[in-house]
Amino acid sequence: MSKEELLLEKIEEARSLMNQLIGEKTELIDPELVLLSKKLDVLLNEYNEFLRHND
Numbered sequence: 001m002s003k004e005e006l007l008l009e010k011i012e013e014a015r016s017l018m019n020q021l022i023g024e025k026t027e028l029i030d031p032e033l034v035l036l037s038k039k040l041d042v043l044l045n046e047y048n049e050f051l052r053h054n055d
């Protein structure tokens with residue numbers, strides 16, 4: 001599996017989990033959601049860097 005595919009898979013997993021948790025939690029400022037959001041931000045930034053260096 002390529003680095004791009006691996007990043008996309010991790011991003012999709014984080015997005016799916018975030019959508020699931022949003023449906024379960026009563027507040028969007030729930031610590032678990034905030035932590036997952038930060039993880040997703042890191043993954044998206046990493047993917048963006050990958051794309052910029054592999055054009």
